[in-house]
Structure formats: structure tokens, C-alpha cells
Amino acid sequence: MTIMTTRAWRLAAAAALCAAPLAFGAQPAAAEKMTIRISTPAVPGDWHAEQLSVFKEYVERSLPDQFDVQIFLNATLFKQGTEPAQMKRGNLDMAMISAQDIAKQLPEYSIFTAGYLIRDPEHQKAVFYGDVGQDYFKAVSDKMDVTILSVAYLGTRQLNLRDARDVKTPADLEGVKLRMPGSKAWQFLGQALGAAPTPLAFNEVYLALKTGTIDGQDNPLPTNQKAKFYEVTKQIVLTGHLVDGVFTAIANQTWNKLNEEQKTVFTEAARLAAEFNNNNRLRDEARLVEFFKSAGMTITEPDRDAFRAQVQKMYLESEFSKEWPQGLLDRINAAGS
Ligand code: KDO
Numbered sequence: 001m002t003i004m005t006t007r008a009w010r011l012a013a014a015a016a017l018c019a020a021p022l023a024f025g026a027q028p029a030a031a032e033k034m035t036i037r038i039s040t041p042a043v044p045g046d047w048h049a050e051q052l053s054v055f056k057e058y059v060e061r062s063l064p065d066q067f068d069v070q071i072f073l074n075a076t077l078f079k080q081g082t083e084p085a086q087m088k089r090g091n092l093d094m095a096m097i098s099a100q101d102i103a104k105q106l107p108e109y110s111i112f113t114a115g116y117l118i119r120d121p122e123h124q125k126a127v128f129y130g131d132v133g134q135d136y137f138k139a140v141s142d143k144m145d146v147t148i149l150s151v152a153y154l155g156t157r158q159l160n161l162r163d164a165r166d167v168k169t170p171a172d173l174e175g176v177k178l179r180m181p182g183s184k185a186w187q188f189l190g191q192a193l194g195a196a197p198t199p200l201a202f203n204e205v206y207l208a209l210k211t212g213t214i215d216g217q218d219n220p221l222p223t224n225q226k227a228k229f230y231e232v233t234k235q236i237v238l239t240g241h242l243v244d245g246v247f248t249a250i251a252n253q254t255w256n257k258l259n260e261e262q263k264t265v266f267t268e269a270a271r272l273a274a275e276f277n278n279n280n281r282l283r284d285e286a287r288l289v290e291f292f293k294s295a296g297m298t299i300t301e302p303d304r305d306a307f308r309a310q311v312q313k314m315y316l317e318s319e320f321s322k323e324w325p326q327g328l329l330d331r332i333n334a335a336g337s
Pocket of ligand 1: 042043048097098
């Protein structure tokens with residue numbers, strides 16, 4: 001079999017891989033290959049898990065016999081949220097990290113964890129692939145010792161409740177035990193929505209919904225489907241409170257071992273993989289309301305302006321916004337326009 005290593009192959013692959021989900025066979029490991037281990041809590045089949053296969057395929061075919069990319073899903077290698085520390089310590093090569101992970105170490109950038117800030121996936125790209133993102137990624141590299149290669153649209157987060165209830169405004173969520181991931185920034189988002197946030201790792205959410213330890217959770221529709229949360233919940237409230245993203249990041253210890261060509265390929269692979277994720281996720285978001293309805297769920301529209309107004313007010317009045325760099329909010333709002 002002839003394997004093209006040229007840029008031409010890479011461009012052809014980019015077009016093909018972006019178009020549709022693909023299945024890839026495992027490559028045999030060779031002793032000289034550099035192992036790249038990637039850890040994520042993502043469940044198999046979710047688009048940001050699939051995008052890692054696209055990344056692997058692109059790297060291994062563009063740079064034959066140089067890398068063995070190993071993907072660990074379901075947080076089987078490292079627990080959700082611990083990946084940045086593991087990368088810094090040299091235990092992990094790559095992960096998909098969130099703005100909330102980053103905010104723990106760079107509180108001035110907690111701005112990216114705020115609800116109703118990023119408007120849509122195009123705005124997300126304009127922010128993170130533009131000058132705002134450049135400053136942000138540099139700060140992340142300097143402080144956290146990881147290099148961000150791409151941003152992928154995780155989807156727009158919606159409320160998902162175990163028992164149906166009438167939810168129009170944040171006041172209607174009073175006392176609702178809403179699972180949010182375990183960090184200060186995530187917990188604050190739950191509070192800003194009017195609920196009683198409770199921390200739990202992603203991979204424990206299904207069981208907690210099933211047994212009733214929590215009243216609800218929030219995630220984008222494609223994740224609700226792929227993680228099967230719809231099996232153990234009755235309602236989705238389309239709050240659209242966070243246009244969420246995940247960053248594909250590589251430990252600087254690993255990054256610094258790569259030559260220029262390898263760095264270029266890794267960056268191309270990560271960008272292409274993110275595009276693959278975005279295309280598939282957007283398509284799913286457009287059709288999943290019907291899927292959930294046919295599965296017997298109740299899908300409701302809240303007063304989104306009431307949610308937006310309360311969430312934005314709470315962020316602006318919070319301890320978080322006191323640390324946001326002067327002018328950054330305006331730069332984010334203006335990005336892409
Ligand atoms: C979650 O725990 O709800 C979350 O959606 C948070 C994201 O930042 C990301 O970690 C994601 O889980 C996982 O990749 C699982 O989809």
C-alpha cells in the first residue's frame with residue numbers, strides 16, 4: 001500500500017474527513033514510534049470523541065511510522081478535570097480541556113466560562129482563532145505548560161431534568177439539584193441559572209440521574225443522546241445558556257519534542273478534527289429535538305431573555321468579573337463582526 005505523505009494527501013483527507021463519520025482501523029505499534037496518549041471523559045460516539053480518531057488518522061498517515069496515537073475515552077486514564085495537572089507533570093501528552101479547567105489557574109480568563117457570552121460556533125471561532133485567542137493561548141502555555149491546538153464546538157448547553165416541571169424563568173429552578181461539573185466556575189453557572197448546583201464527574205451522571213441523587217444536569221443535545229441521559233430524564237428546557245467549547249491541548253513537554261513539520265501536522269490535524277466535530281454536532285443539534293420527542297421526552301422553551309438577563313447580571317456582579325482584563329468583554333463581543 002502506498003501512503004501519501006504530502007500536503008496534497010493532507011488536503012484531500014481534510015475534505016473527506018470533514019464530510020462524514022468514518023471508522024478507522026488500529027495501526028500496529030512500532031518500537032521507534034513516539035506514543036501520544038490522549039485522555040478525555042467523552043463517551044464513545046460523541047463527536048469530540050470521534051474527532052480524536054480523525055486526529056489520530058491524520059497524524060499517523062501524514063507522518064508514517066512516527067507516532068502511535070492512543071485515545072482513552074470515558075475518563076479511563078485520568079479523571080475529568082485532572083488532565084492539565086497530569087500534562088504538566090509529564091504523565092499525559094494530550095487532552096481536551098475546558099475554559100473552566102483553565103480558569104482554575106488563570107482566574108482572569110474565567111470570562112470564557114460565563115453563560116450567554118459566546119453567541120454561536122462562528123463567534124466561538126472568531127474569538128479563539130483571532131487575537132483574543134492568541135493572547136489567551138499564550139497565557140495558557142506560559143502558566144499551564146500546555147499548547148492549545150484547536151477549539152471544538154461542544155454544543156449549546158440545555159437543561160435536562162429528571163422530572164418534568166414548568167420552567168420559564170430562573171426562579172422556577174429554585175431548589176433544583178442541578179449537577180454541574182466539579183469546579184467553582186461550573187458551580188457558579190448553575191447558581192446563576194437559579195438552581196442548587198451540585199458537583200459530580202461527567203461519567204457518574206447517568207447513574208445519579210437514574211437513582212435520583214440529582215434532579216437534573218446540563219449538556220448539549222448530542223451529548224444527551226450519546227451519553228443516553230434521555231433514558232433517565234423526562235424534560236429538556238432549551239435555555240441555551242452556554243455555547244460550549246473544548247480545546248485540544250498538548251503538553252509542552254511533548255510539544256517541544258516535535259520538529260517543525262510535526263508541529264504543523266499536529267496543528268492541521270487538530271483543526272481538521274475540530275471541523276469534523278463541528279459539522280457533525282451542528283447537524284445533530286438541528287435534528288435532535290425531534291429525536292428526543294419521539295423518545296417520549298417533553299421539550300420546552302423557557303423565557304430565554306429572563307435567563308440571559310439574570311445570568312449576565314450575576315456574572316457582572318460576581319467576584320469572577322473583578323479579575324477580567326479591562327476591555328476584554330468588548331473585544332470578545334466585537335470578535336467576528
Ligand atoms: C460535563 O461534564 O458536563 C462536560 O460537558 C464538561 C465539558 O467541559 C467536557 O469535559 C465534557 O463534559 C466531557 O468531554 C464529556 O462530554
